[in-house]
Amino acid sequence: xxxxxxxxxxxxxxxxxxxxxxxxxxxxxxxxxxxxxxxxxxxxxxxxxxxxxxxxxxxxxxxxxxxxxxxxxxxxxxxxxxxxxxxxxxxxxxxxxxxxxxxxxxxxxxxxxxxxxxxxxxxxxxxxxxxxxxxxxxxxxxxxxxxxxxxxxxxxxxxxxxxxxxxxxxxxxxxxxxxxxxxxxxxxxxxxxxxxxxxxxxxxxxxxxxxxxxxxxxxxxxxxxxxxxxxxxxxxxxxxxxxxxxxxx
Amino acid sequence: xxxxxxxxxxxxxxxxxxxxxxxxxxxxxxxxxxxxxxxxxxxxxxxxxxxxxxxxxxxxxxxxxxxxxxxxxxxxxxxxxxxxxxxxxxxxxxxxxxxxxxxxxxxxxxxxxxxxxxxxxxxxxxxxxxxxxxxxxxxxxxxxxxxxxxxxxxxxxxxxxxxxxxxxxxxxxxxxxxxxxxxxxxxxxxxxxxxxxxxxxxxxxxxxxxxxxxxxxxxxxxxxxxxxxxxxxxxxxxxxxxxxxxxxx
Numbered sequence: 001x002x003x004x005x006x007x008x009x010x011x012x013x014x015x016x017x018x019x020x021x022x023x024x025x026x027x028x029x030x031x032x033x034x035x036x037x038x039x040x041x042x043x044x045x046x047x048x049x050x051x052x053x054x055x056x057x058x059x060x061x062x063x064x065x066x067x068x069x070x071x072x073x074x075x076x077x078x079x080x081x082x083x084x085x086x087x088x089x090x091x092x093x094x095x096x097x098x099x100x101x102x103x104x105x106x107x108x109x110x111x112x113x114x115x116x117x118x119x120x121x122x123x124x125x126x127x128x129x130x131x132x133x134x135x136x137x138x139x140x141x142x143x144x145x146x147x148x149x150x151x152x153x154x155x156x157x158x159x160x161x162x163x164x165x166x167x168x169x170x171x172x173x174x175x176x177x178x179x180x181x182x183x184x185x186x187x188x189x190x191x192x193x194x195x196x197x198x199x200x201x202x203x204x205x206x207x208x209x210x211x212x213x214x215x216x217x218x219x220x221x222x223x224x225x226x227x228x229x230x231x232x233x234x235x236x237x238x239x240x241x242x243x244x245x246x247x248x249x
Numbered sequence: 250x251x252x253x254x255x256x257x258x259x260x261x262x263x264x265x266x267x268x269x270x271x272x273x274x275x276x277x278x279x280x281x282x283x284x285x286x287x288x289x290x291x292x293x294x295x296x297x298x299x300x301x302x303x304x305x306x307x308x309x310x311x312x313x314x315x316x317x318x319x320x321x322x323x324x325x326x327x328x329x330x331x332x333x334x335x336x337x338x339x340x341x342x343x344x345x346x347x348x349x350x351x352x353x354x355x356x357x358x359x360x361x362x363x364x365x366x367x368x369x370x371x372x373x374x375x376x377x378x379x380x381x382x383x384x385x386x387x388x389x390x391x392x393x394x395x396x397x398x399x400x401x402x403x404x405x406x407x408x409x410x411x412x413x414x415x416x417x418x419x420x421x422x423x424x425x426x427x428x429x430x431x432x433x434x435x436x437x438x439x440x441x442x443x444x445x446x447x448x449x450x451x452x453x454x455x456x457x458x459x460x461x462x463x464x465x466x467x468x469x470x471x472x473x474x475x476x477x478x479x480x481x482x483x484x485x486x487x488x489x490x491x492x493x494x495x496x497x498x
Contacts, residue, residue, distance in 0.1 A: 155405055155437070156404055156407070156408060158405070158437055159408075159436065160481065160485065162436065163482065164481070164482060172491060176485065177485060179491065180485055187411065188404070188407055209494060210494035212494060220491060220492055223489075228484065228485070228488065229412060231485075231487065232412050232413070232484065235476075235481065235484060236413055236425065236426060236429055236480075238476070239425060239480075241421045241424075241425055242421060242425055242469060244424075244447065244459055244461045244469070245449070245458065245459035245460075245461060
């Protein structure tokens, strides 16, 4: 399993991904799922991946080496795209190309062709955008109304995002909320695990602001986990007991 | 969808169930999912159901009318069982009987034979117990280590139970925590909805202590939802911002 979240706010974009991959509970490894394609000042594009590791690695290789247009024969890489919309299209085309090559064999082996990606970033002169690209190669976009997108094990970390993240949330607060969301997921799903990769992109800067890996011994993340846990305990203690059926029984 | 939770603590047992059923988003109805079989002073058994409504209703009818033993020909109802263990077995046998009659046709219609039940309670002279019975008719039991069981949409409401519920939690606190868990689920999954049925059973009383339906306009539940939401907002505000990359960008 995997958990990745992208948060799209007025100040910029946060992307967070865990690094645990597994082929069964008895075969766990660490692989980077947050990939950054950057020419500072010109473009910064981040891709977070979930699904079959062979598929996601093939898609990323294609994006670096270039996807060939079947009509014109032209090859386009993720560093060539003129806009984030075209970048999301290119990711979709790369997924379809991997499906064309590997999809049938995977399905014959009951492995399933399984891939979903978050694609976020900004290219000079164009808008900051965040997309989720599905296994069919189609995609949706985060908006001011729903300013986050999740892939993988999304349920445990969704309540805090629903309650606390808005488009006006600051970039740093969005990063903190994304880490709380990741903490909730890690606590409840063994197949999501540390280290965590985080990225922030400030709007109209066309470069990453923060690229960081949070390891198990990270002091801030440990403190956040403890504070959040303590706050939840206090929160329910402060709620009065149910009044139903007092004196009954 | 459905969300039901049973919490098994030293003082007794809490059972909570929503009442929303749906056949597609355009066909939503209210059906009781928490069923109580009680002879005060002799036995109190509660069953919370999830899955295909036709299947769960058939199982409940069989439990009231009696399941025939294929060897002895004897008929046993849920009021006849000598222990909670035998009660869980009987529920499993009723599920297998409904599968024998309807299972194949359901699977041929791609509907799936889908049912899971929580079975909790106490019979005079025997122990208070809480079981989860699967569609195969087998079952597991809640223990002091993991003193709760969930069926249906379990993920959104699990973090608060993991963090706050222990075997020494009081019965009334367990009810409150169960309601917070239900609130988290209702907020995130449209197919889980009010009203909510709640039941508490105090250990060694052999009767229900509280049987109550919480409707949408219930003052306490509205207050709990608001307080919990406000507490979560305050909790994340009190956590310091991430220190990573300060001054960068």
